[in-house]
Amino acid sequence: MNPFENLSDEALMIKYMEGEYFAFEVLYLRHKNKIYSYVKRRINDANSAEEIFQNIFLKLHRSRAKFDPKYLFLQWIYTLSKNEVIDFLKKKKIILTRFEDNFEIGELDKTSFEGLDIIEKSNLDKKEKKALVLKFFQEEDYETISRILEVKEAYARKIVSRGLLKLRKNWEDK
The missing domain is CATH 1.10.10 (Arc Repressor Mutant, subunit A)
Known part of the structure; x- marks a missing residue:
């Protein structure tokens, strides 16, 4: 049994911030399908969606020190995801009228x-x-x-x- 399996997302991020890279793997495996689906529903091009998806986890890695454990991890990663999608759409000069409401x-x-x-x-x-x-x-x-x-x-x-x-x-x- 994986020692990190039963930890909350926030506890995993703390472990990851402390250098436990296996904690990142658990977070990735736990959320990759949800994040990819989130991106794919907003970007109809599979190649672009895959690129954005990879950028999200790269950004998570690079900005892990900015994570504040008093907030929900899911909110943080969805904020990263939303921002990556918006950045992509802006670069493609696609007007984004609104996100799901x-x-x-x-x-x-x-x-x-x-x-x-x-x-x-x-x-x-x-x-x-x-x-x-x-x-x-x-x-x-x-x-x-x-x-x-x-x-x-x-x-x-x-x-x-x-x-x-x-x-x-x-x-x-x-």
């Missing part, structure tokens, strides 16, 4: 930067944010979430439920 409470788009941003900026506590990201963006089951959060499975369900209720309330109040 399809976030609806209860139907979190698994690769939506906006959904991650809404969670990060919400008034949820750190465990609620982490639980929602694990459940809806990393598609983890409650057993895994409970192990990562170091709580019982029933309490992990409660944390996710409470987080969704708070998000709904915030959404309705706006």
Whole structure:
């Protein structure tokens, strides 16, 4: 069993920043499909999408010292991804009118930067944010979430439920 397998993304980034290069491999394997899909949906050319995808992980490597572990890793890598796509489109002189704006409470788009941003900026506590990201963006089951959060499975369900209720309330109040 891989010693890094059960670490959170944020813990893996800390290890990577400390020189544990295997932590990067775990992050890459964990997120490569999601990031590639994110890019591919926005760039219809497979060669360009592959180039952008490689640039994202190169940029992650080069800017790893800038990562702040108090924020979600997924938000950070999707920000890198979004910026790489925008830079590509600007270079190609393609007008980008807007990025996906399809976030609806209860139907979190698994690769939506906006959904991650809404969670990060919400008034949820750190465990609620982490639980929602694990459940809806990393598609983890409650057993895994409970192990990562170091709580019982029933309490992990409660944390996710409470987080969704708070998000709904915030959404309705706006």
